[in-house]
């Protein structure tokens with residue numbers, strides 16, 4: 783019998799990916815896991831209201847409240863251990879996770895990134911900045927990536943990706959919304975479910991889905 787996984791979702795902003803996870807959970811699509819905790823990096827994150835509405839315990843752990851990054855990491859770990867968290871999902875989380883958290887949760891942290899990694903990722907590529915760079919490149923296709931988190935920004939093994947077309951007349955807002963609706967809100971809950979079901983095998987920097995039919 784697999785242990786039912788306790789999921790913590792880390793947020794900093796609007797929380798539409800958190801909402802997609804909550805909605806997927808309500809439809810029974812997060813198999814073998816449940817969202818038990820939401821950690822916000824600031825108290826202005828609208829994601830907190832979403833957690834409240836869904837009756838999910840939440841806490842603000844702000845980097846500014848701690849003297850050092852070590853103290854901040856220790857506070858995060860304490861919040862997680864207290865709730866027996868098995869899996870962390872970074873859903874638009876803009877603070878930097880320290881090495882102790884990454885080590886402790888090796889292959890148990892998932893991030894959603896709004897481009898097709900390894901394009902338009904790494905330090906400085908977050909939120910709308912990603913879409914600005916994508917549009918400036920002239921590419922005709924972009925997408926989103928759900929991946930494991932390691933010490934390299936956006937460098938962990940890729941779990942799922944989905945491509946999204948770039949259309950004539952797109953601006954950052956239009957493209958961001960299309961990438962979220964067509965890709966992020968779909969692949970993030972699927973990746974989370976697969977990891978909770980222990981169906982992802984990591985081979986080097988590649989992953990395989992166990993029991994996939996294609």
Ligand code: GAR
Nearest residue numbers: 795796797798799874894896908909
């Ligand atoms: C999402 O587009 C997510 O992919 C992106 O921030 C947005 C958060 O929106 N994350 C990154 O850029 C991470 N590098 P949300 O708060 O509505 O889910």
